[in-house]
Amino acid sequence: MPRSGAEARARLREAALDLYGECGYDATTTAEIAARAGVTERTYFRHFPDKREVLFDGEAELREVMTGAIASAPGSPAPLALVLQAYVAAVPLFVAGRPVAERRAKIIATSPALQERAHAKRDAVTDALIGALQDRGIAEPTARLAARVGAAVFERAGREWDGASGSDLTALIGQAADELRELA
Amino acid sequence: MPRSGAEARARLREAALDLYGECGYDATTTAEIAARAGVTERTYFRHFPDKREVLFDGEAELREVMTGAIASAPGSPAPLALVLQAYVAAVPLFVAGRPVAERRAKIIATSPALQERAHAKRDAVTDALIGALQDRGIAEPTARLAARVGAAVFERAGREWDGASGSDLTALIGQAADELRELA
Numbered sequence: 001m002p003r004s005g006a007e008a009r010a011r012l013r014e015a016a017l018d019l020y021g022e023c024g025y026d027a028t029t030t031a032e033i034a035a036r037a038g039v040t041e042r043t044y045f046r047h048f049p050d051k052r053e054v055l056f057d058g059e060a061e062l063r064e065v066m067t068g069a070i071a072s073a074p075g076s077p078a079p080l081a082l083v084l085q086a087y088v089a090a091v092p093l094f095v096a097g098r099p100v101a102e103r104r105a106k107i108i109a110t111s112p113a114l115q116e117r118a119h120a121k122r123d124a125v126t127d128a129l130i131g132a133l134q135d136r137g138i139a140e141p142t143a144r145l146a147a148r149v150g151a152a153v154f155e156r157a158g159r160e161w162d163g164a165s166g167s168d169l170t171a172l173i174g175q176a177a178d179e180l181r182e183l184a
Numbered sequence: 185m186p187r188s189g190a191e192a193r194a195r196l197r198e199a200a201l202d203l204y205g206e207c208g209y210d211a212t213t214t215a216e217i218a219a220r221a222g223v224t225e226r227t228y229f230r231h232f233p234d235k236r237e238v239l240f241d242g243e244a245e246l247r248e249v250m251t252g253a254i255a256s257a258p259g260s261p262a263p264l265a266l267v268l269q270a271y272v273a274a275v276p277l278f279v280a281g282r283p284v285a286e287r288r289a290k291i292i293a294t295s296p297a298l299q300e301r302a303h304a305k306r307d308a309v310t311d312a313l314i315g316a317l318q319d320r321g322i323a324e325p326t327a328r329l330a331a332r333v334g335a336a337v338f339e340r341a342g343r344e345w346d347g348a349s350g351s352d353l354t355a356l357i358g359q360a361a362d363e364l365r366e367l368a
Contacts, residue, residue, distance in 0.1 A: 080367040116300035141340060145360065146367055148336035156329045176329065177368075183264040183330055184361075184368045 009047045009057065011037040016054040017100065020107045025051075025114060052117045055104055058097060059121050063128040065090050070132035079138050080177075083129055083150030087157075087173055091166045098163045126151060153177050193231045193241065195221040200238040201284065204291045209235075209298060236301045239288055242281060243305050247312040249274050254316035263322050267313055267334030268361055271341075272354050278342075279350045286347075310335060337361055 015036035019028040030051055034044040048054045069089035070082050077085065094101075108114040126147045133143035156179065157172035199220035203212040214235055218228040232238045253273035254266050261269065278285075292298040310331045317327035340363065341356035 078367060112300050113296070116296050116303070119300070119303045141343060142363065142367070144343075145336055145340045145363060148339065149333050149364065149367065152329055152332035152336065155332065156325055159325060159328075179326065179329060180333065180368050183262060183326070183333065184365050 005047070008037065008039050008043055012039065012044060012047055012054055013057055013100070017103050017107070020055070021103060025107055025111045052114060055107065055114065056117065056121050058093070059125070062090055062093055063125055065093060066125065067128050067132040070129065071135065079133055079142055079146035080150055080153075082133060082136070083146050084153065084173060084177055086129060086132075087150065087154045088170050091169050091173075094158075094169060095166045101163075122151075149180070153180055156180075189231070192221065192223050192227055196223065196228055196231055196238055197241055197284070201287050201291070204239070205287060209291055209295045236298060239291065239298065240301065240305050242277065243309070246274055246277055247309055249277060250309065251312050251316040254313065255319065263317055263326055263330035264334055264337075264361075266317060266320070267330050268337065268357060270313060270316075271334065271338045271357055275350045275353050275357075278353060282347045306335075333364070337364055340364075 012033060016028075016033045019033055019036055023032075028051075030044050031041045033054065034041040037044075044054075048057070066086035066089060069086040073082055073085055108118050126144075129147040129150070130140065130143045133146060134140055138146070153176045154173060156176040157169060160172050160176075161169050196217060200212075200217045203217055203220060207216075212235075214228050215225045217238065218225040221228075228238075232241070250270035250273060253270040257266055257269055292302050310328075313331040313334070314324065314327045317330060318324055322330070337360045338357060340360040341353060344356050344360075345353045
């Protein structure tokens with residue numbers, strides 16, 4: 001039996017990825033995930049409210065790191081620069097999450113319910129960034145435009161990334177921002 | 185009984201909006217929609233494959249108009265300019281669709297299944313624009329960035345729009361593009 005809550009949580013995440021990958025998302029139960037992780041189903045529900053959420057662990061931390069970067073940025077950077085700084089601040093999380101990201105993406109692609117949740121999670125990150133920009137006095141419409149465009153720039157960078165080096169990802173974000181300036 | 189197929193289709197759309205609004209999306213059946221529209225359920229399924237699709241009629245036309253605008257644009261506009269021209273070309277469709285858009289948005293907000301479909305439809309428009317840009321020789325990553333940023337610019341414009349005048353929406357798209365240039 002895993003001793004700490006964090007260890008149980010990590011084992012549940014891993015067990016869910018394994019079982020969703022092997023048996024399919026729909027065919028897997030939370031009881032099976034708990035059993036594979038060596039914990040009770042009750043422990044599962046202490047960590048995750050449902051079958052989907054186990055795949056999206058770490059999103060709250062991502063939001064915190066990104067909004068924290070916007071809140072603490074010195075000077076008065078332009079709105080888009082703030083958003084890109086937030087993505088750069090989150091690079092260590094993207095590096096750490098990379099081994100899971102591809103397995104997770106494959107599972108999400110199999111289920112409309114998971115796709116909807118993934119969309120909602122992405123929107124929640126965008127909304128958090130918009131809120132953090134507004135806290136710096138940036139008007140909502142401009143904040144929203146900057147957050148959406150920043151997400152597009154980050155997506156452009158992430159698709160080029162080989163997944164290994166954080167400094168590469170940071171450089172790719174800068175290149176994508178340069179490309180945007182040529183487009184706009 | 186409606187005589188033409190187009191008339192039946194329009195009545196089915198209207199009936200679905202009415203019933204989804206009055207009784208909720210989950211509680212409404214295709215049989216009820218068909219009855220309200222004065223057609224058979226078989227006629228319903230000749231026009232729409234399921235309960236969701238009746239809410240998204242017109243999306244194929246939107247894609248056609250937008251990709252057509254990209255394909256036929258004279259000269260060699262920059263990728264983002266092409267995307268914005270596509271949105272401008274679709275302004276008459278947005279004006280025509282506006283009376284339905286707000287009722288539809290309220291219904292979509294009540295159902296994760298509908299939200300997922302709405303997300304997928306938006307992605308399908310983006311993918312169509314990317315394809316049209318690629319047909320003009322623009323590389324996929326640049327095309328994707330331009331399509332995503334163009335969508336963000338259009339969203340910025342659409343949120344300011346009062347829904348009445350097409351020329352207002354066209355002007356707002358131009359203003360949002362100017363704002364992007366200041367951001368980037």
